[in-house]
Amino acid sequence: MRVLIAEDDALLREGLAxxxxxxxxxxxxxxPDADSLYATIEQHDAELAIIDVRMPPTYTEEGLLAAIDVRTRRPGFPILVLSAHVETRYASELLADDAGAVGYLxxxxxxAVEDFMSAVARVAGGENVLDPEVVSTLMRRGRSPLTALTARERDVLELVAQGDRNGEIAAKLHVTEPAVNKHIRNIFSKLGLFADDAGHRRVRAVLTYLREQ
Known part of the structure; x- marks a missing residue:
């Protein structure tokens, strides 16, 4: 895998590398900044970019804007965003195109090296991976139609948002995989997500509560 890192903190940048x-x-x-991100990705034929949200010169959203620019030019290009704080708007911006291959940690x-490397591999493989704290923050702020979900359905949706597969969700909740499948069908129904909808319903379920901030 060919990876590019954009991070202004030299210690973290070299540590990640x-x-x-x-x-x-x-x-x-x-x-050390996001100015030449797209050009560098093209130059080195990178397969994944790890990007800090806040970068020079203003340390606000340069990394985010660069990531969105990359995804606009190369839809579905794998992006793993790193942030010091839970900033849910950034996750929503990147997930909005339904193309997958987005991580927010x-x-x-x-x-937590094992978890981090798992996130890298999963994003590179086309999955969406959201930090558990981001998901928990969103669930605490959840409003209708999320209020229609049962406590167990919320647990399942939280794990879906973290990028877990149905078998992994079943193991973590100590239930059977068919039970998880049933909960997910109920979630889709309550959120108004049907099989003929454009886009991936699991992504759209996550976007439902990302957009209700």
Missing amino acids: ALLRAEGIDVVATL LKERVG
């Missing part, structure tokens, strides 16, 4: 290289991943470039998760 060392971690990825230790796992056999080819880090093709590291950038808090920087503190990088220290």
Whole structure:
């Protein structure tokens, strides 16, 4: 896998590069800002970009805007965003195109190497991965139609938003996979997401509560 890192903190930037290289991943470039992100991705034929949300010069949303620009030019290009804080609008912006291959993690998760590397692999493989704290924040703020969900359905939706597959959800909740399938069907029904809808219903279920902030 060919990975590019855009992170203004030199220590974290080099730490990420060392971690990825230790796992056999080819880090093709590291950038201290987002100005040349797209050009560098093209130059090195990168397959995944890990991007800090807040970068120079204003340290507000340069990384986010660069990530959206990349996705506009190359729909579905895998992007893993790192943020120091839960900023749900950024996750919503990136998920809005329904193309998958988006990750949003808090920087503190990088220290959990196994989980971080799993997120890298899953985003590169086309999945969406959301930080558990982001999901919990969204669920606490949830409003209708989320209020129609049962407590168990909310548990299932939270794990769906984190990117877990049905078998993984069943194991974490200590229920059968058919039970999880039934809960997910109920969630889709209550959120008005039907099989003939355009786009991936699992992504749209996540977007439903991302957009209700």
